[in-house]
Amino acid sequence: MKSYTYFPGCSSEATAVGLDVSSRSIAEALGMELKELEDWNCCGSTPYGSLDELEAIAVAARNLALAEKTGLDLVTPCSSCFVTLSKARVHMMEKPQLKAKVNQALAAVGLEYKGTVKVRLLIEALMSDITAETITSKVKKPLKGLKVAPYTGCQEVRPRFGFDHPENPIALDTIVEAVGADAVPYPSKSKCCGGSAVIAEEGLCIELMYKLLDDAAKNGAECIVTPCPLCQMNLDAYQAKVNSKYNTNFNLPVLFVTQLIGVALGLKQDKLGLKKNIVNPNKVLAKYL
Amino acid sequence: MEKTQTMSFLKEVSQVPGGEGVNLCIQCGTCTASCPSAKIWEYTPSEVIAMVRADMRDAVLSSSSMWCCLSCYSCTVRCPRDVEPTSLFHALESLAIKHGYKPKNTTTPVMYNSFVKSIKKNGRVSEFQMMMGYYLSTNPFSALGMMSVAWKLLSHGRMPLSARKIKGKKDLDKIVKKLNEVRGAQ
CATH class of the missing domain: 1.20.1050.140 (Glutathione S-transferase Yfyf (Class Pi); Chain A, domain 2)
Structure with a gap:
C-alpha cells in the first residue's frame, strides 16, 4: 500500500x-x-x-x-x-x-x-501509481451502457503543472472507460465554467455553464463527471438557473469522478456522498447502485 | 514608496511575481481570441498588455479589465511567447490594490477581499462567510437572487454556517507578519 x-x-x-x-x-x-x-x-x-x-x-x-x-x-x-x-x-x-x-x-x-x-x-496519482488496469480489475459493478461526459475543466490541466493535454485531456475518458461506462465525445471538456466568478459575474458564467450542459446533452450524455469542486458546484447548483434563463430542461447529474469510480467499485452511497448532489443522480445510477 | 512612484509602470509590473513576461508580448491577439470572458473586459487582454507597455499606469490600474479574468489559463497555454497573461493579470490586480485603485463596474475585488478576509480570520475559507461578506459590502438585496442556490447547498449539507478555525492560526498570522516585515525592509 x-x-x-x-x-x-x-x-x-x-x-x-x-x-x-x-x-x-x-x-x-x-x-x-x-x-x-x-x-x-x-x-x-x-x-x-x-x-x-x-x-x-x-x-x-x-x-x-x-x-x-x-x-x-x-x-x-x-x-x-x-x-x-x-x-x-x-x-x-x-x-x-x-x-x-x-x-x-x-x-x-x-x-x-x-x-x-x-x-x-x-487523479494523476490514481492514473500513475494505481493505474486504470488496476481500477478495472477491482470493479464490482461495471457501469455498462452509462453515457458520461468527461469534463476536466481548466485548472487540472491548463497551467503548466498539468499532467494531461491542456486542451484535449484524456485521463477522465480513460477512467470512465476503465469502470465500464462510455465516455461520449465532449469538445467542451476543458472549457471554463466561470469558477468563483459566478458570484460577481453571474450572467457571463451562466452562459458558460449553458454551453457546457448543452454540449453534454447534445452528445447524448446521461451525466457529467468532473474532478473539480468549482465545476461540480457550478454545473450542479446553478443548473436550474441555466434552465430558467435559457428555457431549457437539462437534468444532468454532475458527479465527481471519484463518486463514479466508487459506484463501480460497489461502495455504499453514503461512502460516496451521493446525497450531497443537487441534481439527483439516483435515476441515472439506479441500475448500478 | 518614492522609489515605486518614479519607477516606470512597465518596470514595476515586470518586477511583480507573475508580471515578468510582459516584455515578451508581440501583440498577436491569441490571448484575446482564447479568452472566454473577453467580451466583458473594458479593454481586451491584448489591449491591456499593450497599455502596460505604453506605460499607461492610471488607465490600466483603474480599469475593470483584469478583474474579469476567470483564471482559466487558456491564454497562457496558447501564448506563443510565454507571456503567461493569466499571471500578468493577477499581478495587475495586486498592483491596483496596492496603489489604492477602486475599479468601477466590477465587484470582483470586493469578492476577493471577502475571500481573503475569511482566510485571515480562520486560516481556511468559509464559503458562507465569504459570500455573506461579499453581499453585505455590495448589494445585500442581490443576495435574494442567490437564495435558491444557497438553499440548495444548505439543504444538501454543503454550506455549513459556522467556520472552523485551524489550531495554527496564530502561526499563520506570525508568518504573514514576518513576511511583511522582510518585504518592507527591502
Missing part, C-alpha cells in the same frame, strides 16, 4: 464534501493510504494570489513545509488547490530570493521549506 499526505482543501468542508468523502473511500478500496496533513490551512487560493501573490505564496508554504516533514508526496483532490500549491512551489524553485523571504517568514514559527515535497493531483 502506497502512502500519501492528503490535502483536502477548504471546499472539502463545504461545497465539495462529496469529493472529499468519495476520494477517501475509493483510495481505501484501491490501496492508497491518505494521511491528512495535520492542521493544514487554505492553499493560498487564486483570489489571495490576485490581491497579494507573495503573501499567498507564504500561506501556501506553511502547508508545503508541514508536508515536507512527512517525507510523502502531497496529494489533493482539488484542482484549484493543486494549481495554487504547485504555483507557490515553482515560484520558490525559480526565484531563490523569493524563497529566502518566505523562509525568513516561516522561520518565525520554526518551519523551513526546502523544496523537496511533490505536489500531486489525486
Whole structure:
C-alpha cells in the first residue's frame, strides 16, 4: 500500500464534501493510504494570489513545509488547490530570493521549506501509481451502457503543472472507460465554467455553464463527471438557473469522478456522498447502485 | 514608496511575481481570441498588455479589465511567447490594490477581499462567510437572487454556517507578519 499526505482543501468542508468523502473511500478500496496533513490551512487560493501573490505564496508554504516533514508526496483532490500549491512551489524553485523571504517568514514559527515535497493531483496519482488496469480489475459493478461526459475543466490541466493535454485531456475518458461506462465525445471538456466568478459575474458564467450542459446533452450524455469542486458546484447548483434563463430542461447529474469510480467499485452511497448532489443522480445510477 | 512612484509602470509590473513576461508580448491577439470572458473586459487582454507597455499606469490600474479574468489559463497555454497573461493579470490586480485603485463596474475585488478576509480570520475559507461578506459590502438585496442556490447547498449539507478555525492560526498570522516585515525592509 502506497502512502500519501492528503490535502483536502477548504471546499472539502463545504461545497465539495462529496469529493472529499468519495476520494477517501475509493483510495481505501484501491490501496492508497491518505494521511491528512495535520492542521493544514487554505492553499493560498487564486483570489489571495490576485490581491497579494507573495503573501499567498507564504500561506501556501506553511502547508508545503508541514508536508515536507512527512517525507510523502502531497496529494489533493482539488484542482484549484493543486494549481495554487504547485504555483507557490515553482515560484520558490525559480526565484531563490523569493524563497529566502518566505523562509525568513516561516522561520518565525520554526518551519523551513526546502523544496523537496511533490505536489500531486489525486487523479494523476490514481492514473500513475494505481493505474486504470488496476481500477478495472477491482470493479464490482461495471457501469455498462452509462453515457458520461468527461469534463476536466481548466485548472487540472491548463497551467503548466498539468499532467494531461491542456486542451484535449484524456485521463477522465480513460477512467470512465476503465469502470465500464462510455465516455461520449465532449469538445467542451476543458472549457471554463466561470469558477468563483459566478458570484460577481453571474450572467457571463451562466452562459458558460449553458454551453457546457448543452454540449453534454447534445452528445447524448446521461451525466457529467468532473474532478473539480468549482465545476461540480457550478454545473450542479446553478443548473436550474441555466434552465430558467435559457428555457431549457437539462437534468444532468454532475458527479465527481471519484463518486463514479466508487459506484463501480460497489461502495455504499453514503461512502460516496451521493446525497450531497443537487441534481439527483439516483435515476441515472439506479441500475448500478 | 518614492522609489515605486518614479519607477516606470512597465518596470514595476515586470518586477511583480507573475508580471515578468510582459516584455515578451508581440501583440498577436491569441490571448484575446482564447479568452472566454473577453467580451466583458473594458479593454481586451491584448489591449491591456499593450497599455502596460505604453506605460499607461492610471488607465490600466483603474480599469475593470483584469478583474474579469476567470483564471482559466487558456491564454497562457496558447501564448506563443510565454507571456503567461493569466499571471500578468493577477499581478495587475495586486498592483491596483496596492496603489489604492477602486475599479468601477466590477465587484470582483470586493469578492476577493471577502475571500481573503475569511482566510485571515480562520486560516481556511468559509464559503458562507465569504459570500455573506461579499453581499453585505455590495448589494445585500442581490443576495435574494442567490437564495435558491444557497438553499440548495444548505439543504444538501454543503454550506455549513459556522467556520472552523485551524489550531495554527496564530502561526499563520506570525508568518504573514514576518513576511511583511522582510518585504518592507527591502
